[in-house]
Every structure is written in C-alpha cells, then in structure tokens.
Amino acid sequence: MQTFQLEKHDFIELYKLLKITQLVGSGGEGKHMIDAGLVKVNGEVETQRRKKIRKNDLVEFNGESVKVE
Secondary structure: OOEEEOOOOOOOOOHHHHHHOOOOOOHHHHHHHHHOOOEEOOOOOOOOOEEOOOOOOOEEEEOEEEOOO
C-alpha cells in the first residue's frame, strides 16, 4: 500500500491522484479507468473523475491501493 501526503491542500482530484502515484501513465488514462468503473474509493466504485479525495480516503485500482494522509 502506498501513502500520499496532501500536505497543505484539503483534497486532490481522483484522476490526478492516480497519475501522481503512477497507478496510470497519464491523467487521460486515469479518466478512462474511472469512467470504466475500475477505481474504488473507500471500497465503493467511483465514477466521478474529479471526486475530491481527502485525508483518510483509500483509493484502489488494479490491485494497488493508496491511503491519503
């Protein structure tokens, strides 16, 4: 499991988190994976590309997970 530090921000958009953590190769690829229903946030399938991911959220994709701190 990876961790991602929000630092000074309140949230990060889902597709950007996928890109920054290198779970996908680009923001466009991240958007396609979200649209296809392949990404989960806190155990639920998420289809909002710009879903605000906040501290303590868990994002899962392709057998990998990212905990936001």
